[in-house]
Amino acid sequence: xxxxxxxxxxxxxxxxxxxxxxxxxxxxxxxxxxxxxxxxxxxxxxxxxxxxxxxxxxxxxxxxxxxxxxxxxxxxxxxxxxxxxxxxxxxxxxxxxxxxxxxxxxxxxxxxxxxxxxxxxxxxxxxxxxxxxxxxxxxxxxxxxxxxxxxxxxxxxxxxxxxxxxxxxxxxxxxxxxxxxxxxxxxxxxxxxxxxxxxxxxxxxxxxxxxxxxxxxxxxxxxxxxxxxxxxxxxxxxxxxxxxxxxxxxxxxxxxxxxxxxxxxxxxxxxxxxxxxxxxxxxxxxxxxxxxxxxxxxxxxxxxxxxxxxxxxxxxxxxxxxxxxxxxxxxxxxxxxxxxxxxxxxxxxxxxxxxxxxxxxxxxxxxxxxxxxxxxxxxxxxxxxxxxxxxxxxxxxxxxxxxxxxxxxxxxxxxxxxxxxxxxxxxxxxxxxxxxxxxxxxxxxxxxxxxxxxxxxxxxxxxxxxxxxxxxxxx
Ligand SMILES: Nc1ncnc2c1ncn2[C@@H]1O[C@H](COP(=O)(O)OP(=O)(O)OP(=O)(O)O)[C@@H](O)[C@H]1O
Numbered sequence: 001x002x003x004x005x006x007x008x009x010x011x012x013x014x015x016x017x018x019x020x021x022x023x024x025x026x027x028x029x030x031x032x033x034x035x036x037x038x039x040x041x042x043x044x045x046x047x048x049x050x051x052x053x054x055x056x057x058x059x060x061x062x063x064x065x066x067x068x069x070x071x072x073x074x075x076x077x078x079x080x081x082x083x084x085x086x087x088x089x090x091x092x093x094x095x096x097x098x099x100x101x102x103x104x105x106x107x108x109x110x111x112x113x114x115x116x117x118x119x120x121x122x123x124x125x126x127x128x129x130x131x132x133x134x135x136x137x138x139x140x141x142x143x144x145x146x147x148x149x150x151x152x153x154x155x156x157x158x159x160x161x162x163x164x165x166x167x168x169x170x171x172x173x174x175x176x177x178x179x180x181x182x183x184x185x186x187x188x189x190x191x192x193x194x195x196x197x198x199x200x201x202x203x204x205x206x207x208x209x210x211x212x213x214x215x216x217x218x219x220x221x222x223x224x225x226x227x228x229x230x231x232x233x234x235x236x237x238x239x240x241x242x243x244x245x246x247x248x249x250x251x252x253x254x255x256x257x258x259x260x261x262x263x264x265x266x267x268x269x270x271x272x273x274x275x276x277x278x279x280x281x282x283x284x285x286x287x288x289x290x291x292x293x294x295x296x297x298x299x300x301x302x303x304x305x306x307x308x309x310x311x312x313x314x315x316x317x318x319x320x321x322x323x324x325x326x327x328x329x330x331x332x333x334x335x336x337x338x339x340x341x342x343x344x345x346x347x348x349x350x351x352x353x354x355x356x357x358x359x360x361x362x363x364x365x366x367x368x369x370x371x372x373x374x375x376x377x378x379x380x381x382x383x384x385x386x387x388x389x390x391x392x393x394x395x396x397x398x399x400x401x402x403x404x405x406x407x408x409x410x411x412x413x414x415x416x417x418x419x420x421x422x423x424x425x426x427x428x429x430x431x432x433x434x435x436x437x438x439x440x441x442x443x444x445x446x447x448x449x450x451x452x453x454x455x456x457x458x459x460x461x462x463x464x465x466x467x468x469x470x471x472x473x474x475x
Contacts, residue, residue: 059249060174061372063278066143067180068376069383073119074144080124083297085135093123100126105192106156113187119146121300128296129154134241134272138288140280141300147276151243152184154274155216158241161194164213166234170243171221171260173250175201176372181245182218200224206233221250221259228266236266244291247277248284257287264291310430310440312465314455320348323411323445324355330443331361335388337406342429343393344412352411353391366392394425410444413454421457 155168172178200219353365364387414422
């Protein structure tokens with residue numbers, strides 16, 4: 001949206017999308033019937049807030065995608081690192097949910113969800129979160145390790161069902177992520193009907209003067225702030241547990257940081273503060289320290305992805321078509337298991353999937369144009385083995401764990417936006433196939449001096465020998 005005077009008559013407007021970045025619509029005035037809306041109110045009134053920051057989209061979409069495709073825990077063998085606020089207090093971890101002395105209704109809910117024993121992060125985080133007096137916590141652990149289930153259990157445990165007002169508040173960066181977390185709350189609280197949940201998200205319009213009876217609120221920062229400050233649906237002084245989830249995605253979403261801090265400032269000093277993030281970059285860490293005073297800190301290092309158990313090769317071709325032909329030659333071999341083929345652009349991915357299908361090969365295409373739910377469905381089918389080959393792009397596949405992949409083909413070598421080797425993406429892609437000691441196979445397709453140079457630099461970076469593989473001969 002360029003910086004010009006934009007007069008909109010909503011009567012003819014199908015859908016109005018405004019940015020959360022006010023500078024983008026400084027001169028926009030919107031006519032809603034007889035009243036003119038100024039930019040500062042625009043987004044809130046319309047409730048359609050889409051951030052223009054692609055990084056936000058990317059992170060939020062990736063986080064949501066992982067939640068949608070994840071039906072079980074990511075097994076991680078890495079130890080949990082703990083930095084305790086009070087090193088003298090006994091740190092104990094639990095090996096069973098019974099040891100946590102949960103309310104029977106909650107234990108029932110945990111078992112009904114198929115949880116037999118606490119995950120790595122839960123073993124340590126839960127005793128801290130359920131302790132009396134409650135302890136503040138900042139926990140960093142990658143997606144799929146049980147963070148959501150942990151803080152949901154903590155909120156349900158701290159609620160006094162007799163009190164019919166909001167006592168626990170959880171803030172998520174996006175509408176969709178809030179819905180996903182709400183689902184976990186509802187599932188885990190299935191046998192605890194006296195505790196109710198309300199969604200503070202756009203579209204949930206309540207009558208002015210409403211006094212909420214639900215004990216748990218889950219929502220996005222803007223709406224939660226409004227419900228506390230402007231609409232007074234929530235009395236923040238009565239909040240006992242405040243959870244800020246997906247802090248790394250919050251950081252990437254314009255405006256969410258200061259809204260979250262404004263919410264936190266309204267809470268009582270006795271309120272237990274819990275913050276969760278998949279990553280711990282400095283920006284996240286600095287934000288976390290502003291939200292959570294005197295925290296315990298838990299980290300669960302990401303799996304060290306090694307390349308040792310993976311045989312890596314490259315195939316020399318002279319063009320994209322020759323790469324395609326080479327792929328057809330080895331298609332029979334790579335579908336013994338499941339293969340992911342990475343392209344640099346959506347265009348190439350679409351072209352390749354089409355060509356392979358025309359050759360009668362069954363492939364699935366995962367591309368950024370798809371809605372997150374569609375992408376989740378494609379990944380679900382691939383994970384269920386309904387397709388043997390998944391063609392995708394770097395961005396689309398970033399952060400997705402599809403553990404049973406044993407062959408990775410770099411139809412295009414991973415490069416960053418400046419055209420330099422993207423070593424991290426190479427490791428993350430290739431590292432998938434060799435997880436947990438399974439033998440993996442990686443084939444890099446080289447079709448120019450440029451891509452050969454990229455491969456050489458990746459090889460130098462990992463100082464890992466990558467063997468040449470004859471194009472149409474495969475052991
Ligand atoms: N103790 C457990 N035992 C078995 N499964 C679990 C356990 N805890 C969580 N899960 C399941 O593992 C998956 C990931 O859990 P959860 O969503 O809590 O992790 P997360 O770290 O928050 O991941 P994400 O941030 O991607 O949501 C979910 O399907 C959840 O039902």
